[in-house]
Amino acid sequence: MYxxxxxxxxxxxxxxxxxSHCLRYKTSKLRAPAPLSLTLTxxxxxPHRPVSSQTNCCGCQKNSxxxxxxxxxxxxxxNADLANLAAxxxxxxxxxxxxxxxxxxxxxxxxxxTFGHPMVKCLRNKIKDAFFETHMMVDNPEQWxxxxxxxxxxLYTFHIEPVEDVAKVSRKIQEAGMKVGLALKPGTKVEExxxxxxxxxxxxxxxxxxxxxxxxxxxxMMPKVEWLRNNYPNxxxxxxGGVGPKTIDCCAKSGANWIVSGTAVVGASDQRKVIxxxxxxxxxxxx
Ligand SMILES: O=C(CO)[C@H](O)[C@H](O)COP(=O)(O)O
Numbered sequence: 610m611y612x613x614x615x616x617x618x619x620x621x622x623x624x625x626x627x628x629s630h631c632l633r634y635k636t637s638k639l640r641a642p643a644p645l646s647l648t649l650t651x652x653x654x655x656p657h658r659p660v661s662s663q664t665n666c667c668g669c670q671k672n673s674x675x676x677x678x679x680x681x682x683x684x685x686x687x688n689a690d691l692a693n694l695a696a697x698x699x700x701x702x703x704x705x706x707x708x709x710x711x712x713x714x715x716x717x718x719x720x721x722x723t724f725g726h727p728m729v730k731c732l733r734n735k736i737k738d739a740f741f742e743t744h745m746m747v748d749n750p751e752q753w754x755x756x757x758x759x760x761x762x763x764l765y766t767f768h769i770e771p772v773e774d775v776a777k778v779s780r781k782i783q784e785a786g787m788k789v790g791l792a793l794k795p796g797t798k799v800e801e802x803x804x805x806x807x808x809x810x811x812x813x814x815x816x817x818x819x820x821x822x823x824x825x826x827x828x829x830m831m832p833k834v835e836w837l838r839n840n841y842p843n844x845x846x847x848x849x850g851g852v853g854p855k856t857i858d859c860c861a862k863s864g865a866n867w868i869v870s871g872t873a874v875v876g877a878s879d880q881r882k883v884i885x886x887x888x889x890x891x892x893x894x895x896x
Contacts, residue, residue, distance in 0.1 A: 676842050676843060676895055676896050677843045678842075678843055678844075678845060678866045679866065679895070680861075680866055680868075680888045680891035680892045680895060681707040681708060681845075681866065681867045681888075682705070682706055682707050682868050682870065682874075682884045682888050682891075683706060683707060683708040683709060683710040683742060683847075683868065683869050683870075684701045684706050684709065684869070684870055684871065684874040684875060684884075685711075685712055685744075685822060685849065685869050685870065685871035685875075686698060686701070686709060686710070686711060686712070686875065687712045687723065687821075687822040687871050688822040688823060688871050688872050688875055688876070689875045691723075691724070694732055695731075695732055695735040695736060697875070698732060698736055698739070699736060700880070701875070701880060701884075702736070702739050704880040704881040704884055705880075705881055705884040705885055705888075706739075706874075706884055707740065707888075708739065708740035708741070708742055708763075708764075709736075709739055709740070709741055709742065710742050710744055710849070710869045710871075711724075711729060711732075711741060711742065711743045711744065711762075712744050712746065712822075713725060713729075713743050713744065713745050713746060713747060713753070714746045714747070714819075714820065715746070715747040717747070717748045718746050718747050718748045718771060718819075719746045719819050720820055721820045721821060725753070725756075726753060726756035726759070726760045727760075729741065729743060729757065729760040729761070729762060730759070733761035740763045740764070741762050741763050741764070742762070742763065742764040742765075742766055742790065743757055743762045743764070743765055743766065744766050744790075744792065744819075744849065744869075745757075745765065745766060745767040745768070745792075746768065746819045746820070747767070747768075748771050749771070750765075750767035750768070750771075750772060750778060751772075751777075751778050751781060754778070754782055754785050754787075755785060757785075757787070758782075758785035758786055758787055762787055763787060763788060764787060764788040764789075764790050764810065764811065765782045765785075765787040765788070765789065765790065766789075766790025766791070766792050766811065766847075767782075767790070767791070767792060768792045768793070768794060768819070769791050769792065769793065769797070769801065769802060770793075770794055770797055775791065776805060776808060779791070779805065779808045779809065780808070783808075788811070789808060789809050789810050789811070790809065790810060790811040790812070790813055790847070791805055791806075791809045791811070791812050791813065792812075792813035792815060792819075793812070793813065793814055793815060794815050794818065794819060795815055795816070795817070795818055795830055799814070799832075799833040799836050799837060803840075806841060806844065809844075810845060811844070811845040811846070811847055811867060812837055812844060812845075812846055812847070813847040813848075813849055813867075814830055814833045814834050814837070814846065814847070814848055814849075814865070815830070815848075815849055815850055816828075816830045816848050816849060816850040816851055816852060816856075816860075817849075817850025817851050818850075819850075822871040822872055823871070823872045824850060824851055826850065826851030826852060826853075826855075826856040827850070827851070828856075828859055830848075831859060831860070831863040832863075834846055834848065834860065834863040834864050834865050835863045835864055837864065838863065838864025838865075839864070845866060845867050846864055846865050846866055846867065847865065847866075847867035847868070847869060848860045848865040848867075848868060848869065849869035850869075852868055852869060852870045852873065853870055853872070853873025853874070853883070853887075854873060854883060854886060857870075857886075857887045857890045857891070858890055860891075861890045861891040861893070861894045862894055864894070865891070866891055866895060868887055868888075870883075870887065
């Protein structure tokens, strides 16, 4: 961690750069993460996905480029009528959902049980072309990679907390043909995911304790999202838990672009409006 005086000095150096969006002290060159307490916007360089090869003499990007991320709304079907899952899911997709967030719980990692790959496979048989994310709230995510890939999952998001070798599990997910999501419980420091970000397609910052839908949003998780966005402008950052029309602005402003919303969408009388309004808020913060 660099002291604040160093950060301020590097920032003022950056002001000489014609690219006014450059904040050099948090580029990949220095490999120093911005402190969690700093709230910064608009970076142009990322160790995750570089956005330009043109640089100024100071190493800053010459031209500001648009962030390449997109706003995505993924309803969680946790609190839906699971006996009617295919119809409920199709309705969400027809109302504009970008993807489905499927909460898989094993009763060990979290104190709740939901469903596993057989159910996901049945859902895939009914819904052929939607993007499926499974949020694996399980002790041993490695165990379910092959069956979930076979079930037609696109993005396999697992918690790093119980996993000894996150890189190995991530590689196996990729080899199985799925994208990799890395999830953090509220008590897990964001720095713990940093060394794996280059192999991740998405980082999920939980905004409730995982296990149940319908809980209150934890605004104190937003510094994690800000830190990720400031350091990785093109990373897909997902939030999950208590997210809805009342809390979306806070998430979007902090830099989240993949939004999981359960109760607020599934229980809405006008799902289409809720999904579209939330996407609009996220889009308004994407530069
Ligand atoms: O992962 C989850 C709980 O562990 C759920 O996805 C999450 O809680 C979504 O539901 P809601 O929007 O109702 O909070």
